[in-house]
Amino acid sequence: MKNKTGRYSGYIRPIIxxxxxxxxxxxxxxxMRSAMSNFGYHTILSIFWLIIxxxxxxxEVYRFSxxxxxxxxxxxxxxxxxLITFAYVGYKYKYVTTDEVGLYIFWSFLLVGLLKFSIFFLLKKYRLLYGGxxxxxxxxxxxxxxxxxxxFFTKNPDYGYNLVHIFDLKSNKKTELLECKDFVVKNKIDEIYASINTLTNNEIDNLIHFADNGLKTIKFLPDSKNTFLRNLAVEYYDYIPIISLRTIPLDKEVNKRLKRIFDIIFSLLIVVFILSWLTPIIALLILIESKGPIFFKQKRNGLNYEEFYCYKFRSMHLNPIADLEQVQKNDPRITKIGKFIRKTSIDELPQFFNVLLxxxxxxxxxxxMVSHTEMYAKSVDKFMVRHFIKPGITGLAQTNGFRGEVETEKDxxxxxxxxxxxxxxxxxxxxxxxxxxxxxNAIKGEKKAY
Incomplete structure (x- = not known):
């Protein structure tokens, strides 16, 4: 699996x-007067700008906006x-005139608006002239x-949608749907638009299953008779309604940045105040009991199914099946110190470096593990949907009792x-x-923490 094939830029919005x-x-x-230009006011202004x-x-401006x-x-x-500027000036700087504030709002509005529309239309021209x-x-x-x-796609190339093919399903629907799936994989298609009128419920479910497990975006063209539109996100390309199947809050750039800032701050606190002194102690205990590296690294699948090395404190004796078999209860591979650090989840702490990276x-x-991901992707419906966002050190499933060894299919x-x-x-x-x-849970101890 690769990243989305369309040319996306994660830097445009932060720069704006x-x-x-x-x-x-x-x-x-x-x-405005020089008294207004102080660190406190600039900080307040910036914070309120971001909150508003x-x-x-x-x-939230998109190519079809x-x-x-x-x-x-x-x-x-x-x-x-x-409103905020007038309120702040009236409270703290009563000598600043209404004209000064009005001039500030006017020029700020004009310049920010000019920037916003310039970038919007320049991106349209970039798509039109250079195909980017x-x-x-x-x-x-x-x-x-x-x-x-x-x-719409043909007449509006500036929107940046490259219509590669239409599967009209008029000749042999079953065969065309199979060809469609192969085509999506082979031609690195980003988005699938499906007409609800043409498909049965089973065919829609099958397409959704394919898109979810292939990390593709699927959207639907509704019939005006469909009544379920109000339950889904509807976007308009010109006057054409498009249904988005799933709304992911972390697709919004502001949410993505907020989560990233939180991750960095939280991880730095853990690294500085806990790992800085705990790592030498754990390292010494690991080396006293068994030979080998202090840290254990293992390939895992992350965002968009990309592989990365996940770090832990080594809790097992060196063995050739560490990347193939999950740890089981009373696993002989686990060392004495390994039992303790796994029980308390201390072995997971080096993953805060993964967060910082x-x-x-x-x-x-x-x-x-990569081998288990490949296995579950084939046997568990919607397993691949998890890869639409970054993996975590902990998660909602883990806090609800589904951590550690997968003993049954239910897990x-x-x-x-x-x-x-x-x-x-x-x-x-x-x-x-x-x-x-x-x-x-770590303080209380968990049943499956082994």
């Missing part, structure tokens, strides 16, 4: 946020920034909605269910709750 903050802070210097943009969806929609977001953002920042898509089915979407998150689906099925629930319902508060539950 930085430039916006630079403008609104620089305008304080140019439009989060709740207003100011940075309309100009009027972007302008509406701009107005909403500066309406609240204006595109997504490979296919359409499955036939009908009026399919024809409209085909025309960006391979893992503090909270997320637990990564499996792995429930683990996947909890992981998908977490993926679809993420919040920073949920992360904190899971971390707290993990610490409590």
């Amino acid at each position: 946020i930085f430039l916006d903050l630079l403008i609104v802070n620089l305008m304080v210097l140019l439009c 943009s989060y709740y207003s969806g100011y940075y 309309k100009g009027i929609e972007i302008f509406g977001k701009l107005l909403k953002q500066f309406f609240f920034i204006g 920042n595109y997504r490979n898509v296919i359409i499955v089915g036939h009908g009026k909605s399919v024809d409209e979407l085909k025309d 960006g391979d893992m998150s503090v909270v997320g689906p637990r990564p499996h 792995i099925i429930n683990r996947v269910k909890y992981d998908i629930f977490y993926l679809e319902n993420w919040s920073i508060l949920l992360d904190i709750k899971i971390i707290f539950a993990t610490v409590v």
Whole structure:
């Protein structure tokens, strides 16, 4: 498995946020009195800018967004920034005039708006002229909605959708659906658009299963008679309604950045205040009991199924099957110190270095050995969905009793269910709750911590 094949850039939005903050802070210097330009006010302004943009969806601008929609977001953002600025000035700097504040809001609005629209239209031109920042898509089915979407993709190359093929399912539906799946894999397709009218419920379920387990995005073209639209996310490409099957909060750049900042701060605290003194002690105890390295590294599958080395304190004697067989109860491979550090979950602490490296998150689906991932991907439905987000040191499944050895099929099925629930319902508060539950469980001791 590879990363998404379309040319995505994770740097565009952070750069825009930085430039916006630079403008609104620089305008304080140019439009208002020098007393306003102090560290405290700039900090407050920046924090409120980010908070307002989060709740207003100011940075949720996509390739299919309309100009009027972007302008509406701009107005909403500066309406609240204006209120906060007037309130702060009235409270602390009564001598600053209304004209000065009005001038500041006007120029900030103008420059930020110019930047926002410039980047939006430059990206359109970039897609149009150079073919960059595109997504490979296919359409499955036939009908009026399919024809409209085909025309949209064809007539709007600046949106960056490269329509590679249409499987109209008119000749032999069963054969075409099989060909469609092979085509998606071989041609590195990013998104599948399927017409609900053309497909049966079983065929829709089958396509969803294929997309989930292949880490592909699937969206549906609805029939106006369908009544379930209100339960799913609906986006509009021009005037064509498109249904998104799954909304993942961590697909939003602001949520992704918030989680990453939390991960870095939390991991640094663990590394500095715990691992800095605990590592030499654990290392000495490991070396006294058995020969070999202090750390054990093992290939695991992470975000988008990419492989990475997961680090732990070594808890077993060196053995040739460490990457093939899971640890079982009373496993003879485990050392005496290994039993203790596994029981208390101390062996997992080096994974905070994985978090700092960006391979893992503090909270997320637990990564499996590569051999086990390949096995479960074939036998457990929706197992691959877990790889839409970064794996974690701990997770919702682990705090609900599904950690450690997979003894029965029920264990792995429930683990996947909890992981998908977490993926679809993420919040920073949920992360904190899971971390707290993990610490409590580690202190109390867990039945499957061996």
